[in-house]
Amino acid sequence: MNILVTGGAGFIGSNFVRHFLEKHPSDSIVNLDKLTYAGNLDNLTDLEGNSRHRFVPGDITDPVLLDQLAAETDAIIHFAAETHVDRSIVAPEAFIKTNIQGTFVLLEASRKHKHKRFLHISTDEVYGSRLEGDFTEKDVLTPSSPYSASKASSDLLVSSYHKTYGLPAMITRCSNNYGPYQFPEKLIPLMISNALEDKSLPVYGDGLYIRDWLYVLDHCEAIDQVFHRGEIGEIYNIGSESGKTNLEIVQFILNTLGKPMSLIEHVKDRPAHDRRYAVSPQKIQSVLGWQPTYSIESALEKTIRWYCDHLDWWGRIKSGEYRDMYEKIYGVSL
Ligand code: NAD
Numbered sequence: 489m490n491i492l493v494t495g496g497a498g499f500i501g502s503n504f505v506r507h508f509l510e511k512h513p514s515d516s517i518v519n520l521d522k523l524t525y526a527g528n529l530d531n532l533t534d535l536e537g538n539s540r541h542r543f544v545p546g547d548i549t550d551p552v553l554l555d556q557l558a559a560e561t562d563a564i565i566h567f568a569a570e571t572h573v574d575r576s577i578v579a580p581e582a583f584i585k586t587n588i589q590g591t592f593v594l595l596e597a598s599r600k601h602k603h604k605r606f607l608h609i610s611t612d613e614v615y616g617s618r619l620e621g622d623f624t625e626k627d628v629l630t631p632s633s634p635y636s637a638s639k640a641s642s643d644l645l646v647s648s649y650h651k652t653y654g655l656p657a658m659i660t661r662c663s664n665n666y667g668p669y670q671f672p673e674k675l676i677p678l679m680i681s682n683a684l685e686d687k688s689l690p691v692y693g694d695g696l697y698i699r700d701w702l703y704v705l706d707h708c709e710a711i712d713q714v715f716h717r718g719e720i721g722e723i724y725n726i727g728s729e730s731g732k733t734n735l736e737i738v739q740f741i742l743n744t745l746g747k748p749m750s751l752i753e754h755v756k757d758r759p760a761h762d763r764r765y766a767v768s769p770q771k772i773q774s775v776l777g778w779q780p781t782y783s784i785e786s787a788l789e790k791t792i793r794w795y796c797d798h799l800d801w802w803g804r805i806k807s808g809e810y811r812d813m814y815e816k817i818y819g820v821s822l
């Protein structure tokens with residue numbers, strides 16, 4: 489199969505492209521990415537010269553480009569999105585355009601070219617917050633931020649295309665990921681890189697917000713299983729049922745790096761900050777047999793080591809070097 493992957497230069501997308509090409513030697517990928525501030529071709533350097541991987545710089549909201557790429561491919565796995573909650577609070581417009589309009593353009597292209605599969609990568613954040621128990625796939629969506637509301641909107645569009653047009657679509661809703669190549673605006677890479685630079689670690693509010701952290705390769709494997717064996721029209725939650733407070737994560741990072749707890753600085757809270765995310769992965773476990781294979785302790789340590797070994801990678805991002813470079817090469821304004 490020739491698969492159109494969107495957002496494959498981002499954090500999860502780049503890990504997925506590598507995982508998928510290694511696992512499926514007779515398949516190939518067309519990787520469409522706009523290279524926004526979050527996309528980075530350095531995440532894909534090991535794929536240079538791989539004839540089964542073709543990178544296409546472009547925007548998912550461009551219907552002409554999507555018509556052309558959908559004609560060449562058999563299926564879509566859709567990661568591309570604006571993904572940072574804080575940015576969505578400050579500047580929501582790009583979230584509406586990319587996450588909703590972009591998904592619509594992809595759905596239309598996939599429908600026109602009679603694709604065999606459309607896998608939409610969504611998030612547990614669409615369910616909103618709950619203090620106890622886990623959300624199942626049947627729960628109503630009560631998103632809190634413009635980011636999660638835009639993802640929930642795209643989920644509903646995807647479901648409607650399955651119901652109305654019989655598009656062979658599926659949706660996954662995963663919990664928070666961590667691992668190599670995550671942009672250092674998200675909690676874990678921000679805290680690791682700040683600690684390495686002896687900068688303060690900004691913890692929002694009391695730091696007792698809970699997230700269910702999943703190592704990115706466990707997520708990639710779950711996506712692969714849903715893509716190949718999932719039931720058309722279905723939604724699959726993905727998570728590890730191991731919620732941790734933000735303070736627990738930050739303290740683990742400081743302990744591992746041998747840095748003082750005095751680097752922690754409690755700062756102003758995020759508006760509409762969801763207290764706890766928790767999804768039940770019972771369906772994907774019982775139907776597809778997927779299980780997470782990494783423990784948070786060992787995979788977080790592995791991740792911290794990766795950021796210690798890749799100071800150049802995040803140093804260039806933090807200095808804005810990539811942004812300037814892509815603006816020059818692709819004429820995109822980020
Ligand atoms: P990311 O921000 O690291 O990467 C997003 C990628 O999409 C970037 O490469 C960016 O250049 C690209 N992109 C953005 N707008 C585009 C556009 N208009 N056209 C083409 N490409 C565009 O994001 P991520 O953390 O890798 O998340 C990937 C997907 O997984 C998203 O859909 C997100 O909602 C979902 N998700 C993320 C997490 C998480 O913890 N990171 C958890 C669950 C689900």
Ligand code: TYD
Pocket residue numbers: 572573574613664673674675676678690691692693695697698699734758
């Ligand atoms: P984040 O990585 O932005 O993911 P999300 O908001 O999508 O879950 O944030 C994870 C948690 O960490 C969330 O509760 C907000 C908190 N946080 C901080 O306390 N400080 C920070 O600097 C950031 C980026 C996040």
